Amino acid sequence: MMRASRSLAGAVLGLAVASCGWQLVPTKPREVAKGYWVDPQIEWSGRKFGGSELWTVHGLALERVQLTRAVEDGDPLLEPGTGSDELPLFRSAMSASEVVELVVQTLSRVGAAHAEALDLRPREFARRSGFEFDLRFASASGLEMTGRAAGAVVDGKLYLILFTAPRVHYYDLYADEVERVMDSARFE
Amino acid sequence: MTTALRSNVAGIARAGAALVLAVACGCTSPLPNIAPGAEGRLAAPLDSDEAGFWMQMERIEKDVATAGHRVRDPELEAYLRDVACRMSPDYCEAIRIYVFQQPGFNAQMFPNGAMIVWTGLLLRAHNEAQLATVLGHEIGHYQRRHTLASWRRARQTSDAFAVFALAAAGAAPFTGGLSGAAADLAQLAAIGTLFAYSREQEAESDAIGVEQLARAGYDPREAVKLWEGVIAEDEADEDDDQPLGFFATHPSPPARREEIERLAAPLVTAENTGQVHAEEYRVRVARLRQRLLAEELSLREFERTEVVLDRLQASGNAPPGEIEYYRAELYRTRGEEGDVERAIAHYREAVGSGSAPAEVHRSLGLLLRRTGDAAGAREELAAYLERAPAASDRAMVEVYLQELGR
Numbered sequence: 001m002m003r004a005s006r007s008l009a010g011a012v013l014g015l016a017v018a019s020c021g022w023q024l025v026p027t028k029p030r031e032v033a034k035g036y037w038v039d040p041q042i043e044w045s046g047r048k049f050g051g052s053e054l055w056t057v058h059g060l061a062l063e064r065v066q067l068t069r070a071v072e073d074g075d076p077l078l079e080p081g082t083g084s085d086e087l088p089l090f091r092s093a094m095s096a097s098e099v100v101e102l103v104v105q106t107l108s109r110v111g112a113a114h115a116e117a118l119d120l121r122p123r124e125f126a127r128r129s130g131f132e133f134d135l136r137f138a139s140a141s142g143l144e145m146t147g148r149a150a151g152a153v154v155d156g157k158l159y160l161i162l163f164t165a166p167r168v169h170y171y172d173l174y175a176d177e178v179e180r181v182m183d184s185a186r187f188e
Numbered sequence: 189m190t191t192a193l194r195s196n197v198a199g200i201a202r203a204g205a206a207l208v209l210a211v212a213c214g215c216t217s218p219l220p221n222i223a224p225g226a227e228g229r230l231a232a233p234l235d236s237d238e239a240g241f242w243m244q245m246e247r248i249e250k251d252v253a254t255a256g257h258r259v260r261d262p263e264l265e266a267y268l269r270d271v272a273c274r275m276s277p278d279y280c281e282a283i284r285i286y287v288f289q290q291p292g293f294n295a296q297m298f299p300n301g302a303m304i305v306w307t308g309l310l311l312r313a314h315n316e317a318q319l320a321t322v323l324g325h326e327i328g329h330y331q332r333r334h335t336l337a338s339w340r341r342a343r344q345t346s347d348a349f350a351v352f353a354l355a356a357a358g359a360a361p362f363t364g365g366l367s368g369a370a371a372d373l374a375q376l377a378a379i380g381t382l383f384a385y386s387r388e389q390e391a392e393s394d395a396i397g398v399e400q401l402a403r404a405g406y407d408p409r410e411a412v413k414l415w416e417g418v419i420a421e422d423e424a425d426e427d428d429d430q431p432l433g434f435f436a437t438h439p440s441p442p443a444r445r446e447e448i449e450r451l452a453a454p455l456v457t458a459e460n461t462g463q464v465h466a467e468e469y470r471v472r473v474a475r476l477r478q479r480l481l482a483e484e485l486s487l488r489e490f491e492r493t494e495v496v497l498d499r500l501q502a503s504g505n506a507p508p509g510e511i512e513y514y515r516a517e518l519y520r521t522r523g524e525e526g527d528v529e530r531a532i533a534h535y536r537e538a539v540g541s542g543s544a545p546a547e548v549h550r551s552l553g554l555l556l557r558r559t560g561d562a563a564g565a566r567e568e569l570a571a572y573l574e575r576a577p578a579a580s581d582r583a584m585v586e587v588y589l590q591e592l593g594r
Contacts, residue, residue: 088488088521089190090485092522093558095554095557095588097550097581097584097585105486108483108486109486113257113258113289114257114289119578119581120581120583120584120586121583121584122583122584128467129587131584137256139259140255140256140257141251142254142255143256171290
């Protein structure tokens with residue numbers, strides 16, 4: 001029942017946003033960046049956002065999965081045009097701890113309030129030594145948000161999957177699917 | 189102002205200011221003081237334009253009260269309110285203060301008695317008298333009904349409520365669903381700037397603030413010191429994208445400082461000389477200070493932040509190790525030529541002082557790791573885990589240590 005309503009919601013959203021560059025993301029592995037593949041697990045509505053992809057079911061304010069392009073040295077995590085020309089920049093030499101700082105500062109710069117990262121820990125990502133961490137912040141309108149990020153720096157480029165959603169209801173609704181998306185990342 | 193936000197808001201502020209300049213053709217007569225009264229109540233008739241204006245502001249205040257950026261700290265809000273009441277007992281009941289997580293030097297007054305104080309102000313005011321300077325200035329705007337006067341000017345050539353809505357709609361940046369839509373700081377700033385104060389209104393509020401400062405028993409020369417900080421930051425940063433508000437750049441900061449000094453001089457008495465209430469203020473802000481410094485760094489306005497750190501150091505309000513740690517963080521984050529060496533030197537100073545937070549060892553360790561100093565990195569990362577054994581990133585730091593060949 002839950003699955004059916006999710007699919008229906010996804011279909012409705014897909015129709016609603018079709019005119020804004022949104023498309024159905026089919027449930028088969030897709031190449032997000034050159035040689036970097038991810039399996040969406042379920043049908044999402046998605047759109048390109050710079051070189052990155054954004055996926056959602058009910059709308060970005062309710063769940064937001066961002067699959068970054070291969071972020072190169074000197075690039076911001078988000079593409080220019082996201083509301084700030086002063087985003088912090090990724091550096092190839094960054095440690096996982098500094099990537100955490102990059103993500104938190106980027107979120108803050110685009111309007112997240114009281115953003116903080118928790119529990120940075122190692123994680124295998126695309127069969128490489130990577131990391132993951134949790135996030136907590138408030139939306140501008142005061143909604144409590146939570147999130148998880150997983151990624152790795154490979155050949156000096158950052159590959160990151162960032163999932164954020166309201167803490168109540170929506171985060172748990174897709175947390176398992178996003179976890180499987182993170183597990184599915186691979187380089188070919 | 190922060191973010192996307194800061195540059196976004198600065199742009200909106202300019203647009204708003206331009207609009208106000210465009211519509212402010214000539215000055216209207218000054219309004220009488222608003223009548224002192226109970227919280228949230230306006231003495232004006234319900235069918236007056238002022239009552240309608242208040243209704244709009246009350247709606248906005250509801251968004252402000254629930255906004256994500258609000259710092260929900262009843263103790264801090266109560267302290268700010270006490271200072272405001274000390275400054276202006278007549279309007280004590282009418283003023284409501286909201287603290288917003290917002291680096292940068294500002295405060296914003298709404299015509300219905302709601303005031304927003306930015307956290308960046310708490311970092312830059314070094315004692316209660318300097319904080320009171322800003323609160324008194326903002327209460328001056330409220331008392332003299334400056335926003336209503338500006339709004340009436342705007343209405344001479346436009347439907348200000350419609351302009352209002354347009355400003356709010358246009359202010360929200362596209363952030364891919366990250367920030368949410370309502371009560372955006374950019375919207376608040378846009379609304380504020382639509383009713384920007386005139387040169388005369390700013391001068392009048394400065395005078396009210398200084399007079400209140402002396403009457404409340406504070407040393408009025410602290411207002412001058414606050415402005416010296418504004419000027420130092422402005423001189424350090426050639427980018428003048430500062431939002432309007434308390435630190436509106438008209439008249440220019442040096443002119444305002446000079447005028448405030450002239451106003452303060454005759455108000456200095458034996459009783460108020462040196463009355464700055466530094467210790468009480470330091471204690472109130474101390475538990476927030478590290479967070480405020482981290483927020484300040486996130487602005488990436490490094491020249492301004494250097495001034496903030498210099499002045500904070502001179503004030504004695506922060507331990508030396510903390511100042512050195514954030515100075516090092518500034519250089520590490522800026523990443524210009526020679527900054528790695530500068531950062532390492534300041535981290536070492538911080539460690540040597542014994543008063544830096546535990547994170548100094550992690551930051552230094554990771555920087556040494558980057559420079560190839562494996563032994564130094566190991567030592568610092570181990571020191572971090574020793575000082576913060578329950579650190580939430582312990583598992584990751586242990587991986588760094590393994591990679592370094594513990």
